[in-house]
Amino acid sequence: MDKKTELISPDLKEMAQLAKALSHPVRLYIVMSLAHMNSCCYSGDLAEEIGVGRSTLSQHLKELKFAGLIQGEIEAPYIRYCLNRDNWQKARQLFNNLFAEKNNL
Amino acid sequence: MDKKTELISPDLKEMAQLAKALSHPVRLYIVMSLAHMNSCCYSGDLAEEIGVGRSTLSQHLKELKFAGLIQGEIEAPYIRYCLNRDNWQKARQLFNNLFAEKNNL
DNA sequence: TCTTTATTTCGCAAATTTACGAAATGTTTT
DNA sequence: AAAACATTTCGTAAATTTGCGAAATAAAGA
Numbered sequence: 001m002d003k004k005t006e007l008i009s010p011d012l013k014e015m016a017q018l019a020k021a022l023s024h025p026v027r028l029y030i031v032m033s034l035a036h037m038n039s040c041c042y043s044g045d046l047a048e049e050i051g052v053g054r055s056t057l058s059q060h061l062k063e064l065k066f067a068g069l070i071q072g073e074i075e076a077p078y079i080r081y082c083l084n085r086d087n088w089q090k091a092r093q094l095f096n097n098l099f100a101e102k103n104n105l
Numbered sequence: 106m107d108k109k110t111e112l113i114s115p116d117l118k119e120m121a122q123l124a125k126a127l128s129h130p131v132r133l134y135i136v137m138s139l140a141h142m143n144s145c146c147y148s149g150d151l152a153e154e155i156g157v158g159r160s161t162l163s164q165h166l167k168e169l170k171f172a173g174l175i176q177g178e179i180e181a182p183y184i185r186y187c188l189n190r191d192n193w194q195k196a197r198q199l200f201n202n203l204f205a206e207k208n209n210l
Numbered sequence: 211t212c213t214t215t216a217t218t219t220c221g222c223a224a225a226t227t228t229a230c231g232a233a234a235t236g237t238t239t240t
Numbered sequence: 241a242a243a244a245c246a247t248t249t250c251g252t253a254a255a256t257t258t259g260c261g262a263a264a265t266a267a268a269g270a
Contacts (some may be wrong), residue, residue, distance in 0.1 A: 006132070007134060007154070013130050016128055016129055016130045019125070019133065020124070020128035022124040022128075023121055023122075024258085025113045025117055028117055032117070033214060036205075049112070049114075050112060053261075054218090054261095055217090055220090055261075058219085059219095061217095063220085069222080074267090076266085076267050076268095077216050077268060078215095078216060078217085079148045082207070091204070095200050095203075098137060099197040107213060107242090122263095140253075147246085148246070157229080157230095158229065158231075159230095159231095160229080160247090160249080161230065161249095163247065164227095181246090182244095184247065
């Protein structure tokens with residue numbers, strides 16, 4: 001129960017994690033595509049599309065997955081990555097709250 | 106004019122930078138306080154409040170300043186840090202766009 | 211079963227981030 | 241002018257991030 005525990009709330013920490021997941025252009029591009037196109041993607045296609053190594057892209061997908069923003073389902077021999085809609089909604093709420101205009105003094 | 110230049114737009118890069126600035130709990134706490142409380146802050150006070158070294162906090166402020174999210178005006182012997190409202194508004198738009206529900210297929 | 215295909219994990223190197231105390235800067239007060 | 245104060249910059253060390261190719265996994269097709 002030190003100061004940090006009070007001040008830096010779990011929500012805030014979670015949000016910082018989300019922001020970190022979104023803090024790389026490639027990851028932001030991926031997530032933005034998925035959200036706006038309402039589509040899913042395949043690792044290999046993306047690697048070629050973006051022009052980055054396959055292992056590199058896999059790493060980015062892993063981080064987005066770890067942050068809960070996307071999920072992959074096997075569609076052999078591919079893995080189909082889609083937004084995790086529940087967590088995406090949660091992230092939306094957190095960021096909406098951050099940017100909310102409650103400044104009506 | 107390679108692929109990356111097309112795909113990873115300036116807006117997207119800027120947003121990734123903003124996300125990076127927001128990706129640390131301390132920085133997120135600072136910005137959130139400033140936004141929600143509609144207030145300003147002083148480096149020393151914050152360092153004590155959060156429980157982090159003064160030089161460390163100065164570094165975080167520097168990064169927020171670099172990202173354009175805050176600005177400091179001299180109020181000797183202090184420096185008063187406030188949100189940069191214009192850029193904050195810009196950031197809001199970028200993130201609102203990211204999370205916009207245009208998924209009505 | 212063996213080969214091909216899609217993806218991930220591993221190992222590694224370069225770059226960046228984080229945090230701190232000490233020293234430097236600049237201002238106020240004595 | 242000197243002491244006190246708020247803040248930043250510097251130097252440094254530990255941890256993390258980034259990107260890649262090579263090797264490992266796992267499943268599909270011949």
